[in-house]
Amino acid sequence: METLLAFVIGGLVAVSIYLLMRRDLVRKVIGVVILSNAINLLIFTVGRVTQGASPLIPSADKVPPEGIANPLSQALILTAIVIGFGMLSFALVLLYRTQQSTGTVDAEAFVDEGPDPST
């Protein structure tokens, strides 16, 4: 399972890097989304994968049963997902506003020309 997940993470990272290299800003943002999911999966995997045992304490008990999934990595991922959601929605609104105001989402259009050499 870990090996499979490792390859999935690797594949996702490769896809996201490819998208991040594109000029189209929308593709860049999609690349960021995929990278963020790849890293969530990474945290999930390094927290060790356990099958079929959610980290819930039965109402009669005080301590969780043996062999449950690692709850910490799940909590970390949940936090990261929430943060990622906020960041993504901000990035999309920003992209939309930029497109409205400049009429383009081509990264080349935003290259800084540098100082005017006419001095």
Added chain:
Amino acid sequence: MDSHTLLLLPLLIPFVVAVATLALRTRPGLQKALNLIGMTGILAASIALLVRIGNEGIQATGLGGWPAPFGIMMVADHLSVIMLIVSALIGVAVAIYAIPNVDAQRVGFGFYPFMNLLMVGINGAFLTGDLFNLYVWFEVMLISSFVLIVLGNTEEQLAGGIKYVVINLVSSLFFLAGVGMIYGLTGTLNMAELAMALPQVEQEGLVTVVAMLFLVSFGIKAALFPLFFWLPASYHTPPAAVSAFFAGLLTKVGVYALIRVFTLLFTQDVGFTHGLLLWAAGLTMVSGVLAAAIQTDFRKILSFHIISQIGYMIMGLALFTPLALIGAVFYIVHHIIVKANLFLVSGAANQLQGTFSLKKLKGLYAAHPLMAVLFVIPAFSLAGFPPLSGFWAKLILAKAGIEAGAYWIVAVAMAVGLFTMYSMSKVWVNAFLPGTDEDVDAGRTPTAVRVMYLPIGALAAATIFISVFAGPVYEMAEQSADELMNSSAYIEAVTGHEESVADSATRVDLDGRAGGVHAQ
């Protein structure tokens, strides 16, 4: 007041102000007053915290009453508190400066709530003793800075903002990947626990990989070579109050994080990691200062100089001797005050003549001699003129470099100092001396600019203060360098026991987790 509350005040105050200013959206006057009171409160709380740790040593506390390593720890050592004090000082200065500088429209869109949320994030990053929590504070800081940098929606701001947002999102993800891997290696995210656990990790290669992930991530945030291109593309676009705050503080949070992890956590392979840092430091200095030399926009020159100055701080970290770390801490204190002040001056010049371009600014010296004086103090300090603060900072670093035998970096640092002088004199000649063709009328100074003089003058006074009383500042930097070089005090304050007594029983063993967690 107990230490727990005192330690959390620098977080609580801006949070309360953020909520209050958000609720008082329609009352800009009250927002301004609250913001100023809040920033002053943070400054007072931080100074109280400094006194406390001076008397009682490093303070640590767990949120929610959980002990380490289960709860999130907040830790205040000298480095954290020095950073808190300096950032609160900039906060107060910007709070005054923003009153005339930030227009009603931006205030209406939430300038003050986000300024305070930014402060929450910055202070949280300085105080936290937990890696994942550091990630969360970074994100709080980022989302507020995203909003502040595009607030106003001018085309220039949006174009600069896009670059800033995308690169910082990627940087955070690198950090998160590093956090995930380090958790997989050790089973903890508490920094003090990690400091004990990392030397025992068998896969040393993976530890170095994590170190590199952190180096890239914090390197982007600190604008280290070759990861700095986003900074000059975005810092010159928002109002001067915002860019001064960013220029003073945001990159320095990255530097702080680098210092923290490369003194506390990644000290196993100093030859490689810190050697790399030293190269990055040299190249950062040179590329920043050379790029600044060809710029003609006041704030762009200053932006590129932030980059070259970051190089000096990283040089102190990379040399990794007690004296070098003193130099780095001293440099950070000096730089935050001076750089924020220069950005404030540029904003005042813009207020007077309506431009940031050095080709159009002219004759400020004749028309506004006070402003000329207030520019010269931070500018000369930045370039390292004796006896101003920048001179002492550079002197300590140069001495540390010579002692460590790294002559080339000292030579680079000195040469970069000369180029800094060139840029500052270019600003002086173009903006302050009279233009060739026509005279500038020396009309009355507008009230807005008079208000701006207040924080500019205060920060200039602070610069002179650290120049004249370099001794006490040096001693504080020395104490933080001691704590950084010898992490056992930090570890003891957080975990409550000595490093030697510590065993791995409290740590969660990821592979045999059934035994680790449930034994509690």
Added chain:
Amino acid sequence: MRNSLILRTAARLLVPLILLFSVFLMLRGHNESGGGFIGGLVAGTAFALYAMAYGTAASRRALRTTPQALLAAGLATALLSAVIPLVQGGAMLQGLWAKPLGVKVGTPILFDVGVYLIVIGITLMIVYELDESGVQFFPQEPHPASLPAEAEEAA
């Protein structure tokens, strides 16, 4: 989607149900999966659905307050739950519990209520902002009450 009679009738019925469900989710989060975040998201979708059917102006009126005010109220509630234990001499964010009338209430629930309000506020801020800045995936004008006229329009 625009001017759909089915959507508008369904929204009228669904919005209260979704809101009720969101409160249930929030309270359920105390012992089982659920919580303020997911509850807030669900409540946010209720108002988003209303906006989809009747336009953002109508949805804003139905909300009776601004998303910004919800956000401020939520932050204040969460802050309160963090600070109460501090005043009681405990650590910030520590869970304090009481059992008035046999119901177990405590600061973590207060915190969840805060999160619930914050999430509604932020979700709606984004939804309204995107729509009003010109994406226009919701109807722009509140619709006339007369149904036959609408049916013609839709046809």
